[in-house]
Amino acid sequence: xxxxxxxxxxxxxxxxxxxxxxxxxxxxxxxxxxxxxxxxxxxxxxxxxxxxxxxxxxxxxxxxxxxxxxxxxxxxxxxxxxxxxxxxxxxxxxxxxxxxxxxxxxxxxxxxxxxxxxxxxxxxxxxxxxxxxxxxxxxxxxxxxxxxxxxxxxxxxxxxxxxxxxxxxxxxxxxxxxxxxxxxxxxxxxxxxxxxxxxxxxxxxxxxxxxxxxxxxxxxxxxxxxxxxxxxxxxxxxxxxxxxxxxxxxxxxxxxxxxxxxxxxxxxxxxxxxxxxxxxxxxxxxxxxxxxxxxxxxxxxxxxxxxxxxxxxxxxxxxxxxxxxxxxxxxxxxxxxxxxxxxxxxxxxxxxxxxxxxxxxxxxxxxxxxxxxxxxxxxxxxxx
Numbered sequence: 001x002x003x004x005x006x007x008x009x010x011x012x013x014x015x016x017x018x019x020x021x022x023x024x025x026x027x028x029x030x031x032x033x034x035x036x037x038x039x040x041x042x043x044x045x046x047x048x049x050x051x052x053x054x055x056x057x058x059x060x061x062x063x064x065x066x067x068x069x070x071x072x073x074x075x076x077x078x079x080x081x082x083x084x085x086x087x088x089x090x091x092x093x094x095x096x097x098x099x100x101x102x103x104x105x106x107x108x109x110x111x112x113x114x115x116x117x118x119x120x121x122x123x124x125x126x127x128x129x130x131x132x133x134x135x136x137x138x139x140x141x142x143x144x145x146x147x148x149x150x151x152x153x154x155x156x157x158x159x160x161x162x163x164x165x166x167x168x169x170x171x172x173x174x175x176x177x178x179x180x181x182x183x184x185x186x187x188x189x190x191x192x193x194x195x196x197x198x199x200x201x202x203x204x205x206x207x208x209x210x211x212x213x214x215x216x217x218x219x220x221x222x223x224x225x226x227x228x229x230x231x232x233x234x235x236x237x238x239x240x241x242x243x244x245x246x247x248x249x250x251x252x253x254x255x256x257x258x259x260x261x262x263x264x265x266x267x268x269x270x271x272x273x274x275x276x277x278x279x280x281x282x283x284x285x286x287x288x289x290x291x292x293x294x295x296x297x298x299x300x301x302x303x304x305x306x307x308x309x310x311x312x313x314x315x316x317x318x319x320x321x322x323x324x325x326x327x328x329x330x331x332x333x334x335x336x337x338x339x340x341x342x343x344x345x346x347x348x349x350x351x352x353x354x355x356x357x358x359x360x361x362x363x364x365x366x367x368x369x370x371x372x373x374x375x376x377x378x379x380x381x382x383x384x
Contacts, residue, residue: 117230
């Protein structure tokens with residue numbers, strides 16, 4: 001069943017199921033979402049509004065005050081413009097949350113989340129992702145805000161590549177392919193990933209020291225409507241919509257792509273049922289090379305009539321990640337989350353890709369000014 005909400009990645013049936021599963025948990029509850037106007041934050045915010053939560057949407061303060069992704073929800077939530085790197089604005093927010101009639105949930109998704117951009121904006125990345133997380137955690141402790149749960153959104157990029165010295169600590173399937181679990185060693189290969197590792201550990205530090213009911217969720221490569229077109233799925237789709245040649249970085253790396261609504265369900269599930277002080281990873285549970293992912297997108301868009309046949313994939317060294325920093329294989333083993341809660345992905349790659357292409361095709365004005373493949377020199381966009 002299609003959604004009658006043109007901006008939504010959810011079907012009406014999916015939203016109804018979400019309300020049935022989580023309405024009793026979040027209905028009428030105070031919920032703070034940082035990064036609420038971002039890609040995943042906006043889909044999470046939409047889900048929480050739908051299940052009846054009293055959402056406080058933390059949006060990074062800008063002079064325009066524009067809401068790019070949750071404007072359609074403006075009358076159904078409270079927007080707070082603040083900045084994770086500005087401790088004073090965080091203090092105002094946390095003091096205000098102390099007046100809530102219940103113990104709030106916090107979903108901390110606010111971040112500089114682009115791997116390539118972390119090399120161009122390293123200080124901003126560390127300030128937003130690490131210091132910003134510390135500011136929020138410290139303010140909660142300083143002001144004695146009692147929470148129901150605090151969910152810090154990590155990333156699969158924290159795992160990086162396998163160090164041979166610790167290879168025996170990794171898990172592999174019968175064919176020798178890497179599977180990443182909560183217990184897998186970390187080896188961050190970008191400033192973004194390193195900043196996220198620090199944020200995860202800070203979250204656990206505050207759990208251990210102050211009893212903060214915190215969990216960490218590491219998502220594996222979410223994609224879908226509203227995503228920045230500079231991530232790999234968006235850069236493939238937007239180029240395919242506009243021209244015959246699709247320029248990418250390395251085509252061998254493998255990624256575990258998880259549709260945004262399944263990612264949201266993961267956040268909601270962990271915050272509702274996860275054990276404080278614990279880590280949960282989730283994704284599709286299978287991976288695919290960049291070349292094969294691009295070919296799947298091209299076939300799907302061609303079959304739906306979004307572009308003609310003959311789109312060509314080209315690998316350009318200018319679009320590689322710097323040096324030896326590309327992560328070659330990411331695939332999740334989400335058995336722990338499934339065992340404890342029953343969570344599993346519901347959206348197939350084919351269905352998710354079709355929905356994502358349709359959104360970009362219908363919303364050219366939302367992304368055409370943000371792509372990097374029209375600029376020179378080309379910025380680094382490889383796997384997300």
